Amino acid sequence: GESVGLHLPTLSVQEGDNSIINCAYSNSASDYFIWYKQESGKGPQFIIDIRSNMDKRQGQRVTVLLNKTVKHLSLQIAATQPGDSAVYFCAENRAAGANSKLTFGKGITLSVRP
Amino acid sequence: EPEVTQTPSHQVTQMGQEVILRCVPISNHLYFYWYRQILGQKVEFLVSFYNNEISEKSEIFDDQFSVERPDGSNFTLKIRSTKLEDSAMYFCASLRGTTINEKLFFGSGTQLSVL
Numbered sequence: 001g002e003s004v005g006l007h008l009p010t011l012s013v014q015e016g017d018n019s020i021i022n023c024a025y026s027n028s029a030s031d032y033f034i035w036y037k038q039e040s041g042k043g044p045q046f047i048i049d050i051r052s053n054m055d056k057r058q059g060q061r062v063t064v065l066l067n068k069t070v071k072h073l074s075l076q077i078a079a080t081q082p083g084d085s086a087v088y089f090c091a092e093n094r095a096a097g098a099n100s101k102l103t104f105g106k107g108i109t110l111s112v113r114p
Numbered sequence: 115e116p117e118v119t120q121t122p123s124h125q126v127t128q129m130g131q132e133v134i135l136r137c138v139p140i141s142n143h144l145y146f147y148w149y150r151q152i153l154g155q156k157v158e159f160l161v162s163f164y165n166n167e168i169s170e171k172s173e174i175f176d177d178q179f180s181v182e183r184p185d186g187s188n189f190t191l192k193i194r195s196t197k198l199e200d201s202a203m204y205f206c207a208s209l210r211g212t213t214i215n216e217k218l219f220f221g222s223g224t225q226l227s228v229l
Contacts, residue, residue, distance in 0.1 A: 034218075043118070043205045043220030044157060089157065093218075101147070101170060102218065104157040 012111045019077040023090035023105050028071060032093045034102070035064060035075045039086045044104075047075070047088075077110075085112045116140040118221035120206050126227045127196055135191045135224045137206030145209040146189045147218070148181065150174070150202040157205065163189065196228045 013019045025033070031052045036044035050057045050064045050073075057064050063076040073090050087109050091102040119138040127133050139146050148160040162169040163181055180192045189208075193200055203223045209216055 041222065043207075043222050045220070046217045091157075101159045101162055102149075102157075103159070106156045 010109045013080050014113050017080055019080045021075045021088050021108055023073040025071050025092055030092045033073050034091045036089045037086045080112050082112050085110055118206055118208055118219050120221035120224050124225045129228055130195050133193050133196055135204050137189045137221055138187050139189055139208035140219055143208035143210045147207040148191045149205045152202045198228050201226055201228045
């Protein structure tokens with residue numbers, strides 16, 4: 001079946017280091033991918049997205065890489081800060097508008113050590 | 115930044131009771147969604163809603179579930195006869211338009227506990 005999943009359940013990094021969170025997807029027809037951050041007691045918050053016609057996209061301190069050959073997505077956070085501690089989800093959106101629905105991966109907890 | 119608002123933040127109910135979870139999507143958004151997250155698990159799609167009707171629903175969204183947009187601002191999820199396994203965090207989300215790469219905005223969720 002189709003799935004979007006994350007490799008590791010937890011990641012602990014030292015403050016100031018770079019973090020890399022990985023995600024695999026199984027549907028080669030997937031067109032659009034998003035990373036969400038979920039802090040305790042809050043809903044998922046959009047971080048960054050990437051279309052399948054791109055292999056890299058950069059935001060503020062974050063970079064998303066897409067490798068369609070191996071169906072792999074990663075989120076890189078530069079100079080990780082305590083405020084980055086959260087659960088991170090990759091998600092896939094297969095359609096636009098009214099049919100838009102997200103398929104989420106399981107989530108990975110990022111813990112930043114001071 | 116505009117927000118999706120959900121009430122209540124926590125809801126405790128007895129098994130078999132009806133619950134209504136309420137959401138106020140962002141005012142100029144046209145597409146509305148409910149997702150749920152069982153503790154420790156991934157966020158799961160329940161239903162999407164556009165132009166006053168359901169666009170798509172998952173297999174989770176059975177006959178016990180219904181959605182409604184009773185007025186111009188609220189979007190509700192009703193569970194008619196709650197089961198223990200309905201205990202989860204329920205997220206409302208909204209989307210403004212039709213392009214695939216528009217942001218989906220989530221509310222902070224309602225934690226439903228069925229006893």
